[in-house]
Amino acid sequence: xxxxxxxxxxxxxxxxxxxxxxxxxxxxMMPLVQxxxxxxxxxSDVKDIxxxxxxxxxxHATLELQSRFVATGRFRIVxxxxxxxxxxxxxxxxxxxxxxxxxxxxxNNLRGHEPARVLAAIDASDPNTGTTYMNYTRAxxxxxxxxxxxxxxxxxxxxxxRMRFNPSLESVNLFVPGLIALVLxxxxxxxxxxxxxxxxxxxxxxVLLVSPLxxxxxxxxxxxxxxxxxxxxxxTALIAAWAVFHVPFRGSVVLLLLEATLYTLVSLxxxxxxxxxxxxxxxxxxTAMLATMLPNALLSGMIFPISSMPRWLLPVTYIVPARWFxxxxxxxxxxxxxxxxxxxxxxxxxxxALLLLAAAMRSFKPRME
Amino acid sequence: MQTLRxxxxxxxxxxxxxxxxxxxxxxxxxxxxxxxxNAATFEVKTSRMYVVDRDHSEISRGLVDxxxxxxxxxxxxxxxxxxxxxxxxxxxxxxxxxxxxxxFERNIxxxxxxxxxxxxxxxxxxxxxxxxxxxxxxxxxxxxxxxATLTPVSRGGQQIEVRARGWYNPELDYRDYMVPxxxxxxxxxxxxLMAAMNIVREKELGTLDxxxxxxxxxxxxxxAKLIPFWIIALVExxxxxxxxxxxxxxxxxxxxxxxxxxxxxxxxxALGIGLFISTLVDTQxxxxxxxxxxxxxxxxxxxxxxxxxxxxxxxxxxxxxxxVKHFIEIMRAVLLKGATLRDIARPVGILAVFxxxxxxxxxxxxxxxxx
Numbered sequence: 129x130x131x132x133x134x135x136x137x138x139x140x141x142x143x144x145x146x147x148x149x150x151x152x153x154x155x156x157m158m159p160l161v162q163x164x165x166x167x168x169x170x171x172s173d174v175k176d177i178x179x180x181x182x183x184x185x186x187x188h189a190t191l192e193l194q195s196r197f198v199a200t201g202r203f204r205i206v207x208x209x210x211x212x213x214x215x216x217x218x219x220x221x222x223x224x225x226x227x228x229x230x231x232x233x234x235x236n237n238l239r240g241h242e243p244a245r246v247l248a249a250i251d252a253s254d255p256n257t258g259t260t261y262m263n264y265t266r267a268x269x270x271x272x273x274x275x276x277x278x279x280x281x282x283x284x285x286x287x288x289x290r291m292r293f294n295p296s297l298e299s300v301n302l303f304v305p306g307l308i309a310l311v312l313x314x315x316x317x318x319x320x321x322x323x324x325x326x327x328x329x330x331x332x333x334x335v336l337l338v339s340p341l342x343x344x345x346x347x348x349x350x351x352x353x354x355x356x357x358x359x360x361x362x363x364t365a366l367i368a369a370w371a372v373f374h375v376p377f378r379g380s381v382v383l384l385l386l387e388a389t390l391y392t393l394v395s396l397x398x399x400x401x402x403x404x405x406x407x408x409x410x411x412x413x414x415t416a417m418l419a420t421m422l423p424n425a426l427l428s429g430m431i432f433p434i435s436s437m438p439r440w441l442l443p444v445t446y447i448v449p450a451r452w453f454x455x456x457x458x459x460x461x462x463x464x465x466x467x468x469x470x471x472x473x474x475x476x477x478x479x480x481a482l483l484l485l486a487a488a489m490r491s492f493k494p495r496m497e
Numbered sequence: 498m499q500t501l502r503x504x505x506x507x508x509x510x511x512x513x514x515x516x517x518x519x520x521x522x523x524x525x526x527x528x529x530x531x532x533x534x535n536a537a538t539f540e541v542k543t544s545r546m547y548v549v550d551r552d553h554s555e556i557s558r559g560l561v562d563x564x565x566x567x568x569x570x571x572x573x574x575x576x577x578x579x580x581x582x583x584x585x586x587x588x589x590x591x592x593x594x595x596x597x598x599x600x601f602e603r604n605i606x607x608x609x610x611x612x613x614x615x616x617x618x619x620x621x622x623x624x625x626x627x628x629x630x631x632x633x634x635x636x637x638x639x640x641x642x643x644x645a646t647l648t649p650v651s652r653g654g655q656q657i658e659v660r661a662r663g664w665y666n667p668e669l670d671y672r673d674y675m676v677p678x679x680x681x682x683x684x685x686x687x688x689x690l691m692a693a694m695n696i697v698r699e700k701e702l703g704t705l706d707x708x709x710x711x712x713x714x715x716x717x718x719x720x721a722k723l724i725p726f727w728i729i730a731l732v733e734x735x736x737x738x739x740x741x742x743x744x745x746x747x748x749x750x751x752x753x754x755x756x757x758x759x760x761x762x763x764x765x766x767a768l769g770i771g772l773f774i775s776t777l778v779d780t781q782x783x784x785x786x787x788x789x790x791x792x793x794x795x796x797x798x799x800x801x802x803x804x805x806x807x808x809x810x811x812x813x814x815x816x817x818x819x820x821v822k823h824f825i826e827i828m829r830a831v832l833l834k835g836a837t838l839r840d841i842a843r844p845v846g847i848l849a850v851f852x853x854x855x856x857x858x859x860x861x862x863x864x865x866x867x868x
Contacts, residue, residue: 154786169812170803221840243658252663253833255671256539257804262661263630269659286612289629291619322782409781410694414521422529426536431802433624436538458620469588
């Protein structure tokens, strides 16, 4: 009889979800739209560098160097002047990214024995792109100089660089595993947290408690439909990644789906725990959101590499489930490795799932106080 | 006016009665700022390097020493086997493999050209690019040095000296850049999400219908619903700025008053979006998901994480319609560059227009639905 009750309860939960078309559409479309939109839009490469030129004494050499910059296709000259006064206003209004300032006797020195000086002033308020501007600038000038001094035989070390696992440094290959992690935690943790706390807020939890269902069964009934929904999300996101962006799947897809299910379980348990510990939908939502959204986006290595974070922050990333899932997903998709290498991460996720489920079961009391 | 005051008092009481909510609203952003401000960086500190040296020469060892001396690289393993090195990389035990062929030094002495192989784990994308440029700089400098010792030529002419200076952030501290952006995100969540939820809750509980039979005018009602969140968001911004100033030492070159002025305008846009969403949905659950969906797109397309100017053209056009993008731009320009109202007139203007349009649409839609 209990089993029948459970089945009926699960069916009821499915009805609840399917009835709310608006939420359902958003839930199903979200991963698709995100993968496609962000796959196209999120890139960290630098293409169009707007450069101001300060050249107190224009001359053949300075013009030649300027044309070298333009010829790369990366630089665009937006202003030319004889004095440095133009730089500050251009930088402040964001109309130029960098300025190239020639010494007044640049051309003379280039022919003579003193080194010819040029200063690259870079808007480094964004340090990441700032560094990139700097590197490109150096490369152009060094190229020009090595042409000039081709006569005196310089020692060169030719470096053959290989970017393993993602040769083109394609951003989408890196973001897709992260986006899947983010969407899964959103759907699973937030939806369960809200769905459970809504029953609490409306007082229908008291109705459930006089039903023959045991607390564990209520949780299972609440969690199961979202597990199915989340699984559908994984599939659509993966298909979009594969069909639109040709993200590689070097490893086993079955393993990836299993790991995704494990990760979803962790998120669902987190949702139940949040619902059990809070009193209102708003509180549940805020807690679930603050506990999942930003940490999973920023502390998981999805966008910002974990190795760049300060040492004291590393232990904090260990408790973010997405951190482990992203290692697994990237490992399977980009590196084609299996459980022999990913066993540690899988173990951590399993332990998290067990711990959170146990904690959720314990603190979930549908009894009246 | 009198009614508005009573209503405002009621709203504030309702918000502050829920201690948990207050803690969430005021404490969580600060905790988040502290955690995330530190996390959001592309800066690459030390890369673990595996050396495959089949040459064992003075020059190859010299380069490894030079790389380690830069403190950007630390050798974690060495063997003559590239297969072993690859295995290490698969297991994430090393980030970089530096591989010398057996004739590395001989070639340099004979032909002045040496070849080596640098293999990076590009699993982390951004990090790999930065690591590569560090390595390239060290290798180029080392090549110059060897050249000087092999053939001491007099430094005769045709030397260009490049000096580079990063303005506004000479130490290239990523936190200075990210903290103002994260602040915007926190304020946005309060501004649009919380406001939307608050109105939808009245809908869900049925008290909205009760209100519509009271002599309360629609505009008073809406003002009473929105003003508290406008104020709370501004308080949150102040708290965040204090943390930014005293914990992260974010430079504040521009006028703080200007920041608050822009925030006041921006919040009208954010609240307008929240209000508009509340007219579209019936339950808090829906409100949350719709808001979430919109905020997520706004955030990721705002230039908070990846520069807007790296996006494809169509995405840049879309970004122009994104109030979050404009406000982040304003915050960064005023705080880091000391921009004045003249410099940021355009984004502020766009925000004002956006706010006016969003508010009007929301109020109109609201009147249509309830009236």
